[in-house]
Structures are given as structure tokens and as C-alpha cells.
Amino acid sequence: MSKPSLPQGTRDFGPAVVRKRNYILQTIRRVFELYGYEPLETPAMENMETLLGKYGDEGDKLIFKILNNGLSDAKNIEKGKAAFENVLAGKNDKNLTERALRYDLTIPFARYVAMNHGQLALPFKRYQIQPVWRADRPQKGRYREFYQCDADVVGSKSLINEVELCIIYATVFEQLGIDVTIKINNRKILGALAEVAGATDKFTAITVAIDKLDKIGMEKVKEELAANGLQPEQIAIVESYISISGTVSEKLQALQQLIGESESGKTGLQELQYVTGSFVQFTGKQNLELDTTLARGLNYYTGCIFEIKANNVQMGSIGGGGRYDDLTGLFGVPNVPGVGISFGVDRIYDVLEELQAFPAFTSSSTRVLFFNLGEQESAAAFTQMQLLRKAGISSELYHENAKFDKQFKYAEKKQIAYIVIIGTQELTNGVANVKNLTTGEQVTVSFNELANYFTRL
């Protein structure tokens, strides 16, 4: 018998971790729902053709494919052999793998909208919290199975959505106790920059270079732009763009001067003005920051883009998103614009651990352990325990009449806050001894009062 193990890059989530993860996910879910976003769940498996070609060549290679069943059936053998030759040649073949595991939540969402758009009430606001799988090389913080947590609204061009998504970010992180900066920019501004620099054909090269500023610094960005064929005067324009600083309104003014003549620039500025202005108006908060160097890699973004940075922790972005023009065109349904955000659940978890900001209730699911001190005693304990459970207090009776010490150790190991002792003496007197394992405090409470005692705590 070989020792059992887990596939590389996957994780078990034991009770302590699940409780903390659920705390994060429940917080996010509750806020999504307050804002009218509705839950969607799609299957782990999608047909190969739904996924292939959506994530670039590199992405295609990282999709986990599911071997067709029944390959050894006589009728399938010849087809299977031919298909396997294709796979060895680096191609995909339905006769070997008809299905694959979900690689993200966006494409399944697009597939769902395309399949159901006749029935959906538009705008359709959905959230989705499910695992995805990628055959990436596992490393610290990168897993082959991980959760994505997305909210999107499709079928609406209204900027009210952008404002609300920013407020959702602010609300979730406030509730989680994480101090964040919500960075915003607009792809139309980046487009206008390329235009003003006379380099619209180099739009992607410019955004890619700007995107790296944080990591490589201004000089390297300029080198990269030069390497991509930008002239010194063009690079100077990009540099002056990157160097814009000050408050939101100072930045908007500077942008107005630099790219305000461009049509795309004008629209981008109006959008940013509206979203940043409304955010302050409706929340009174100051943590939405216009960051002209925010670019977001994905080419499908067309309007406002967002990214979340935790202020007091060294950590990459813990959320991001943006507006896109066309979600479902790939599936034959054109003109479905939308805007969405996502939360980086694994990183948020790490931030909360580092800040020691998980609330105490996540540390244990059982609040009260009743000691088991014999048949009659434990029958009385059981009766009391049922009253506590009825009052919503999670409780356990130790499973057997073991030594005190053993029962104590169990309570400690499970981080149970209270123990209740009902021995012969207590049974006769109709009382229970309650001990707070954190403070060591001990009180005697009558059976009649026990459930109330814990409810009041």
C-alpha cells in the first residue's frame, strides 16, 4: 500500500480553513445579493469546443482534458487511435477528449448567456463562485485548482454599474477589515494616448509596457517602448502621461490637456468623471484612486478598468475587472456589452491571515462541549444539549465516558470555548458547571437557565 497523496497543485481544505474561506465568500456573496446580483453555477466540465481557442495558444495547453470513456470498446478503437495520433502531434481531437475542465468563469458565463439570452431579464446581473482548473506548473500561491469569484452585469452600457461595482469593492473590503485602494482607469484613455502619440498601431505594445511600470520602473518601460519602435518624441508623450499625479480632479485636468482633444479621450474622461464623482457622492469614501498607469492585460476590456490593492500588506492585486463590449459574440450572439469584477479569494485569505483579521467565530464550529460522566449523567447532558442546539448554539456531548483529561484535550484541540460538566452531584442538584476555557472562569448554572445563559453570552 503506497502512502496516499494529493495531485500536485491541489489542496485539501480542512475545517479551520473552510470556515475562514466561507467567512470571506459569505461576506462577498451577501454584498453581491444586496446589490441585486444573482447566483449562477455552471458544470465543471464543458465541451472542448466551448473552451478551445478562447485563452490563446498558451491557455489551450493548460486546459485539463477529460479522456472519453469507452475507448476500449470495439467500435471506438480505430477512431481513438487516429485521435491519439493527433494528440501526439499537439492537436486536440474530440474522439479522445470530448470534454474539459472549466478554465475560468467568464467563458462558461458567456456560453450560458448565449444559450439563454431569450429567457433572461436584461440587464442580467450574475455572480459566480466556483473552482477552476489550470495545468500550470504549481508554485507558491499558484494552484491547479482554485476558486474564482466573479460578478458581471451584461446587457447594459450604463455607468451606474461601474459605480456600483466600485461600491461593492469598497463595502466588501470594509466589512472584511482590509484597508484597500480601488484603482480605476479607462481603456479609452489609453487608446487616446496611443492616438495622441501617433502610435495607434502600437496600442497593445504601449499598454503592455505601461502595465509593467510597477515591476520594472520607468527606464525599462521606455526601453521597451523604444524596442517596439516608438520614437523619442512618442516615448516622451507616454512618459508625461505616466507622470501625471495629484488628486483625482488634478489628474483629470492633466489628462484633459494631454488627450482631451481625442474623441475617445473625451468619452473616457467623461466616464471617469462620472464614476469617480458618483462614488464620492454616494459613499463619502476617498479610496477610489485614478491610476493612469493601470492598463490590465486582457485585450477585451474597452472602458473603465479596476484593480484592488491592499494598503498595509505586500501583495499583488486582490481584485480586478473592467468593461467589455461583447461577451457572447464568440458564441454567435452579438451586442451583449457588460462590466464585471472579480475577487482574488486566495490572496484575500493570505491578507487576512497576515493582518490577523479573521473574526474569532471562525476558529471553531462547536461552542460548548458537554462532558460525558456516565450513563445517567450523559442522558441529562444530552437533554440540556438539545435545548442549547434549539437555541442555535452549536454543542457536542463527548462520545464516551472517558477520563476528564481526555475530554479536556478534545475541547482544547477543537478550540471549543466552553465546557459543561454534569456529574453525580450536579445531577442531583439540577445544575451544571460551566467553564470558560479562555478565561478559566467557572460558574454554576441551573438546568432551567442553561440555554438562556449561553444565549445571553
Add this chain to the structure above:
Amino acid sequence: MSKPSLPQGTRDFGPAVVRKRNYILQTIRRVFELYGYEPLETPAMENMETLLGKYGDEGDKLIFKILNNGLSDAKNIEKGKAAFENVLAGKNDKNLTERALRYDLTIPFARYVAMNHGQLALPFKRYQIQPVWRADRPQKGRYREFYQCDADVVGSKSLINEVELCIIYATVFEQLGIDVTIKINNRKILGALAEVAGATDKFTAITVAIDKLDKIGMEKVKEELAANGLQPEQIAIVESYISISGTVSEKLQALQQLIGESESGKTGLQELQYVTGSFVQFTGKQNLELDTTLARGLNYYTGCIFEIKANNVQMGSIGGGGRYDDLTGLFGVPNVPGVGISFGVDRIYDVLEELQAFPAFTSSSTRVLFFNLGEQESAAAFTQMQLLRKAGISSELYHENAKFDKQFKYAEKKQIAYIVIIGTQELTNGVANVKNLTTGEQVTVSFNELANYFTRL
């Protein structure tokens, strides 16, 4: 562009369905936690060797295997070819498929316990609610991806666990509003029956035949027993066993006479006596029924076994479970006994639909739609809406200043209960018109009072 589709046997869960499913799962989860069960989550993928050989030959064929990535890399080609030959010959080969999708929750749980038993506080009470995948032929009510919902306690032989699991069943179904019978029996009793009939070597044949009684009737059961080589007098004993009827205590008495001399029978009777007696003592409920014909197919059960039947609906069992002696022996860790139950989530969903017993709150996530009647009006609406959201009331502002009719239709389609109208007149007066879309009732409420108004509803 071919029309997008879903893999056979898989489902999208749209918002209305997810809300109803979450209502079921949350109810179960809350009760599990009240009883000290803790959440566990394992990865969708397991190593092939963790799963293979655990579900019988038929089961092995129904496991979804994941194709290794990088098969077309030069270094893998030869190994891959040899592996594919093995697969065509009906074997499994790690060089083609190292990993596979979870087939149930029990084996991953056993693998988890085996890997972590040094760290776990025993007894370990865990619950797990996750999807599993099986390459079964899809048909009505049978899916290739479906959720299992299990609670098990391992590392304890105490019958307190059996009692609590029965109470968990009773509590969950009471909360869901489903009238159920909890059937209980004991594999030791079935063993004693085989012993008393002088057919211990035919134990499995006897349990399998008895298990079919519901479907095929007594005569066919007797035929099957005869076909398995049981003599008429042996069959007569099985028939008298099956025919036992009456209240729990009458049945226990009849069993005492029939199999009470057997050691295994004695223990089985004591266990049933304790569990059924304690259930009545601690719940006052009468819906735990001793069903001597309950056998449960799985051979690993060794003590009490359970099955749940909904009383007012035609439907197979909606839950089941039992005690086993050895969870982790397969993974090299012996002597971990346990007992567990599971809930059939898909069937429970169907039962609730048939009984029309889903609570009203599952029908929509948004309670209040604010109409959008222009820039100033919608700014006022937005301010009010934020107050409602702060008070925990899920609300939306229609995304654009559209015709009344269009906004109404959106509210109707999303089954939103209330609309709030703030037009020019209302804006001047600082009031909102609130309309209940179910009753048609309309009231005017001042801005100051609006959040309170909805909180009080």
C-alpha cells in the same frame, strides 16, 4: 459558429435554482454545525491510484479520467504510446491519465483521514458538500455531475453518534417541511438471520434479495433465494423475518425470538434498542421506524443502517447511511471505525418542488427596484437605495431612464416584490411612492422613513 451546448448529463443552475438549492444546503449545513460537524473540502481531482479499485469493476469504468498534459512533448511520446495501448486493452495507465475526477465523497474523506490522522482531534466529525462525477449513461434524474452531501464521524464506536445522526435527519427534514420516515435496521441482525437460517455463507445473497423486496415483492424474493441455493426451510426463516410487523418494541420482541440466541443478533438488538429508545427520549418524535427489510447494498456497513423515505411523495430514498468498521484500512491506517449519513440533494429538491414547499424568499434575490426617471431623480433614488442596502434590504436602481413599462417588466420578470418611484414631484416633496407588486397596494413614504418602512415589513 456551432451553437454552444452543455456536455450530456450536466446542468447549469440558473439563479432561481441556485437559490432553492442553497436553501436546502444551508438548512443541512446549519444543522450539521449545531451538532459539531465540521466542514471539509477536497479537490475535484484525485490521483488515479486513490480511486481505482474502490468502486468495483463497474465503478472503475465510470470514473472520469483526466488526460495528462504534455503528451506531445518529445520526452513523453514513447511512454504515452505504450500507455495508450494499455488503455485500448481496457487497462488504466498513469502515463496517460495520472488523475481522475472524484467519484464520491467517502474515498477522498478516507484519503484525507489517512493523510492527517496524526493531527486530527478524534472523534473527527466532518461534513462535506461537493459535486462528484460519474460517466453513467444520463437519464431522467441521473446526472454525470451531481452533489453529494455527507456527514461522518470517525474514530468512535459510541452509539451516541447513531442517535445524533437520526436526530439530524429528523431536524433537517422538519425544518424543510418534509414529512419523512427514518428507517433503521442493523447489519448484525441481518448477519444473525443468515446464521439462524444456517446460511452464513449466503449472507450477501440474502441481503441483496431482501433489499429488493420493495421493488419485486415477496414471491420474487423467495425465487431469488431459491435460485441462490437456499432450501425451503431456510427461505421460510427469511420469510418469517421479513414478515415481522408492528411497533418498534413489538418488532424488537419478535426479533428477540427469531435471532436473539445469536451473539451477533444480541448485539444488534441492543444497538437498535438504544438508538430507537434514545431517539424517542430526546426528541419525542415517532418517525424512526425499525424496518427489518432495510439492507443497504454496500458491503462495508457493519452496524446500524439508515434510509429516509418521504411520506407524501412518490420518490426513492432521499437519504441513507450506516456504520462501518474500517474507513481507512485501504490507505494503510487500520482501526478507524465510523458512522455516516448522506442527503440526496437532487431528490430533496424534487420533493420540495412537488410539495410546493420552497419558502417565498427563494423566489427572488432583489426585494426593491427603484425606478430610474432621469438624472436628478435617480441620484435621489440612489441615495435612498444605499440606505436600504445598509439596512440589509437587497435593492436595485433600474440601469437607465427607460419607459415605465420597460422598468415594470424588468421587476416582474425578476419577481421583485416592491417598486419605488421617485419622480420630479416626489423629489420636490422628499417622498417616494412604494408599490407592492403582489397586492397592487401603493403608499407614499417620506425619504426619512423609507428604510424603516422596508425594515418593518
